[in-house]
Amino acid sequence: MTADVGFGMTIVALVLALYGGVVAAVGARTGRAALVESAQHAALGVFTLVTACFALLAYAFLTFDFSIRYVASNTNLGTPFYYRITGVWGALEGSIILWAWMLALYTLILIVRHREGARELYPWALATMLGILAFFLLVMSVAAPPFQRQLPVPANGRGLNPLLEDTGMITHPVALYLGFTGFTVPFAFAMAALATGRVGDTWLVLTRRWTIVAWYFLSLGLLIGGWWSYHVLGWGGYWAWDPVENAAFMPWLTGTAFLHSVMIQERRRMLKLWNIVLVILTFGLTLFGTFLTRSGVIASVHAFTQGSIGMLFLGFLALVMLTALGLVAWRWDALRSQGNLDSVVSRESAFLLNNVLLVAAAFTVFFGTVFPLLSEAVRGVKVSVGAPFFNQVNVPLFLSLIFLMGVGPLIAWRRASLENLKRNFLWPVVLGIVAAAIAFALGVRSALAALTFATTVFVAATIAVDVVRATRARLRVGERLLPAVGGLLRRHNRRYGGFVVHLGILIIALGVTGSHAWSVQTETTLKRGESTELAGYRLRFEGLSAAEESNHFKVVGAFTVTNGRALGTLQPAKKFYPQEQAPIAYVDYRLGLKEDIYVVLGDFARDGSQATIKVQVNRLVSWIWIGGVVLTLGALLAILPDRRETA
């Protein structure tokens, strides 16, 4: 029953989306408002149906309806309440529903926000959105049907992948998909701009905040993914350059480039073609990422469900790219720049370089990710490049980008005079050099760490220079200090939101550098009562205990930690799920600003007499999460409505 209703609704939604897409396009072409209005109704219908599908699946999860294969595969009678809800998007089929639902939601918001304001572009944007939505509904009906029956109906389900039973996994996919789908809107408006030939600034201005919203969610998704990897997977890292991570990182890089290059077009009427290409690339990469992770062409430890869906995505990606680039070729003449670069030393150049470096980084990540495919095709041997490759190539790129983060926002437009450079950068450069000297005096011998530290201080100082200067200007007209800073953030929220984001990136860079340069680890086997030492910490093995939870059984080790004073007991565990062939490690840790102590229980003797553990002291990792919070706050500030527009 549920299966039939769910499948039926999916099919009706697919037909409606196709109808709406076609009608909106015809309406846009002929200028018949009634057709566009009909497409709007179709979009509302699609949203209602996808919401109903989602609710139906959630209901099936809550009521343990194991006649649905997806429910039986991803939940069992022991699954706790909230993981039964989040289990809805715990695997492929549910992810696609979530994705389609978000697209439908964004389509509705697009209708509400832009129906009146953007008469020319709006119908085409609506048609594009509905077309893309139709593709996802097609995937839902043929390649990854969530409402497939399971016969005979099992008495109990298999259960959710235990690694996904974590709060990070509740929010990570949601944020990531909101980011991915968010870039559909700027893409849709770019297509509308190409279709109508109105390739000026209108589409950029309309989608400016959409882009920041998408970027915000994508960043949030990546950060939560890193946190999940760090505190669940038990290898002590947060980023492994795995194909799945790269798949989400590539659109982030090109999206970041787009976020910056739009400012050049708004200000100087340059880079029109570049902006269109960047947004096409970003949207294409979100599809490519799904193809990569779901097709099995690249081996990944994440191992998602695979199948025909990969080929569907590849086909759709090809269609999208051909159409989009065909439209670009058609509008080639209109996309020519009106402005000109006046000088190599100018804000335009800094932004241009920022874009080149971001796209170069995206290219290296792409190249490294598909390298096994390339080498197999060209030389017949399967060769992969791992984390060392990505680190080696990207570190110089990212360091240069961070440096530009200090230069870009302050350097003069058009042509920077020596006077301008001195006024803005003298102090930051001096402070950066001083910072490197201090780091050296404190015993930092890693050149990379010292350089990162100096660059970070330089950029932070440029931000301080700007804020102090702007605040002083406000104080001079009689404002008081706090209202002055507050007013700055509110009235120029895009600029200062950007600064806060930059600050967040700086903090993350420090955390990444510190954890790479100074983390230490050891692995050892302890008998009960024995201790091990690492970096000033002493861990004593007190014993093992066993406990039974609702859906698993666990063996918990107790280790008292001291570093001169008692720091409490860490309890890493191994969890045994009946549906899994192997136990799952449960990490325990004590987070700190300077360092985290992180313990993983490896092997143990069944009588509890001994245990093998891995102990890590990870330096400065917490700053990555702190930087992440700062970054997202900055992005939120930038999303707020621009005060200058309304005031």
Add this chain to the structure above:
Amino acid sequence: MNRRGKFIVGGAVIAAALAYMIYAGVTQSAVYFVTPAELRAAAMPGKAYRLGGMVVPGSLKWNPHALDLSFTLSDGTATVPVRHKGTPPDLFGEGRGAVVEGSWSSEGYFRASLIMAKHSEEYKAPHDKNQAGYQELIKTLKGEGR
């Protein structure tokens, strides 16, 4: 030089630097995917390999005090002895597939620096045998644990 020229030169410099970094990165961190048979046929000491195969039942030895793990990987036609310093990962075991990364030692074994086990979110019917093992494990842990 005019402005356009400067930008072209700048772009060329960036492109060349990037190409060099990618080239150097690939040559230094390339890892070759091989099966036990391929490795047996042409093993080069010092080269980085990723070796995949099945852990031969009865070959697994684990010494927790020395953190010494040794086992044999097989692809059905050839076998390779593997040694690793460290705890076996969670999904690792005899009769299961494993992928190890490391290099061929001149003493005639594969020195693994990393053992990878695949995670999967796919549905697997619980095997009766495993189920029994699970029950037995709970029993011993409850009885003798602590």
